Amino acid sequence: MMSNTKPKRKPWIRSIQSWSWIITIIWMTIANFWHPFGLYGLVCMFTPIILALVGYGKMSCARICPRGSFIAVVTKRISIGLKRPKVTFTRWFHWLLWGVMMGSFLALIVWAIPRGVYVVGNTILIFMESATALALLCGVLFTPRAWCTICPMGFTSGNLARLVSGGAK
Numbered sequence: 812m813m814s815n816t817k818p819k820r821k822p823w824i825r826s827i828q829s830w831s832w833i834i835t836i837i838w839m840t841i842a843n844f845w846h847p848f849g850l851y852g853l854v855c856m857f858t859p860i861i862l863a864l865v866g867y868g869k870m871s872c873a874r875i876c877p878r879g880s881f882i883a884v885v886t887k888r889i890s891i892g893l894k895r896p897k898v899t900f901t902r903w904f905h906w907l908l909w910g911v912m913m914g915s916f917l918a919l920i921v922w923a924i925p926r927g928v929y930v931v932g933n934t935i936l937i938f939m940e941s942a943t944a945l946a947l948l949c950g951v952l953f954t955p956r957a958w959c960t961i962c963p964m965g966f967t968s969g970n971l972a973r974l975v976s977g978g979a980k
């Protein structure tokens with residue numbers, strides 16, 4: 812007999828976002844001196860996706876993400892609290908930003924791979940630093956974690972979490 816009970820979300824860990832911003836500073840600093848360490852950026856990118864796929868929903872965004880923690884820590888005292896433009900609430904805008912960022916990331920990686928691990932690491936680092944700069948700008952202009960409402964990784968993990976829990980539309 813088929814059951815229509817949705818799978819239960821797995822229990823979340825306690826938040827580490829009071830200190831996980833340190834991870835962002837450490838990995839970016841090391842990667843600027845030793846470019847292959849830029850590959851660590853893939854851990855930051857794929858953690859929300861993997862956790863969503865194995866049933867932890869958006870736990871990474873809510874409890875772990877070092878970048879989310881970093882932008883909150885840096886901008887919480889300087890955020891000027893403007894209203895976010897209406898367009899940033901729309902689904903098509905989220906998809907557009909997702910497409911532009913994921914598309915450019917993929918193109919950059921395809922370009923970098925034949926050039927070796929130093930170039931790949933540096934490419935990932937520059938991409939992540941650019942995204943972090945954008946996130947900081949959003950944090951200053953709107954609210955400290957405004958970026959998290961449009962972030963392509965958060966958007967991806969949210970969609971995957973809905974798919975896994977059977978709630979995708």
Ligand code: SF4
Nearest residue numbers: 872876879959962965
């Ligand atoms: S939305 Fe993006 S930046 Fe914010 S916590 Fe999630 S993955 Fe990190």
